[in-house]
Amino acid sequence: DTAVSQTPKYLVTQMGNDKSIKCEQNLGHDTMYWYKQDSKKFLKIMFSYNNKELIINETVPNRFSPKSPDKAHLNLHINSLELGDSAVYFCASRLAGGAGELFFGEGSRLTVL
Amino acid sequence: GENVEQHPSTLSVQEGDSAVIKCTYSDSASNYFPWYKQELGKRPQLIIDIRSNVGEKKDQRIAVTLNKTAKHFSLHITETQPEDSAVYFCAASHNTGANSKLTFGKGITLSVRP
Numbered sequence: 501d502t503a504v505s506q507t508p509k510y511l512v513t514q515m516g517n518d519k520s521i522k523c524e525q526n527l528g529h530d531t532m533y534w535y536k537q538d539s540k541k542f543l544k545i546m547f548s549y550n551n552k553e554l555i556i557n558e559t560v561p562n563r564f565s566p567k568s569p570d571k572a573h574l575n576l577h578i579n580s581l582e583l584g585d586s587a588v589y590f591c592a593s594r595l596a597g598g599a600g601e602l603f604f605g606e607g608s609r610l611t612v613l
Numbered sequence: 614g615e616n617v618e619q620h621p622s623t624l625s626v627q628e629g630d631s632a633v634i635k636c637t638y639s640d641s642a643s644n645y646f647p648w649y650k651q652e653l654g655k656r657p658q659l660i661i662d663i664r665s666n667v668g669e670k671k672d673q674r675i676a677v678t679l680n681k682t683a684k685h686f687s688l689h690i691t692e693t694q695p696e697d698s699a700v701y702f703c704a705a706s707h708n709t710g711a712n713s714k715l716t717f718g719k720g721i722t723l724s725v726r727p
Contacts, residue, residue, distance in 0.1 A: 533714075541700055543657065543717040556714055590656065601647070602715055604656040 506605035520577045521608045523591030532574040535590040615640040619718030636703035637685040643705040651700045693725045
């Protein structure tokens with residue numbers, strides 16, 4: 501059973517399009533995150549949600565809109581895609597309190613042409 | 614906010630040798646320091662972590678040391694094997710409830726030469 505699953509794994513799209521990535525976790529965690537990993541491998545936090553509530557928004561452009569319908573799901577919608585959005589997007593989850601393991605999904609590689 | 618620096622950015626060792634990866638952090642309130650390993654094309658996975666009330670922790674061939682005064686922590690891998698080749702990330706956070714976040718270093722690529 502996959503603990504944190506994301507779909508799709510690969511996305512290739514044109515500039516200006518809108519795309520979504522879905523994430524689900526079956527670990528019973530109450531905090532979920534989106535991280536962006538660029539070509540230099542840097543892992544940068546974008547958002548975190550706790551029990552469906554936005555907790556962290558790291559000055560991400562408002563073209564990125566996360567949505568959490570329940571504490572097991574955190575989706576990411578991106579409007580008007582730009583070349584610089586090309587990256588691997590990782591969903592992750594852990595228990596609130598911050599001292600537990602962060603479990604990552606397999607990543608969604610987005611390529612904007 | 615927290616700033617985590619990791620150095621060197623690449624490291625190459627001979628199989629069987631030891632590897633040491635160092636990180637520094639800026640926020641003295643940080644009290645949780647995990648290390649993640651990311652193999653090529655895979656997700657980052659936790660390999661070991663340490664809390665600020667402990668100075669050292671070992672798990673088989675890997676160990677982590679923490680110096681709170683100097684605000685640095687290190688990962689030690691002994692008897693390296695080719696399967697240890699990966700990108701290693703250090704991270705830091707402080708436990709303040711739901712808004713706690715992990716800040717990652719930029720990663721180091723470890724290559725183990727057979």
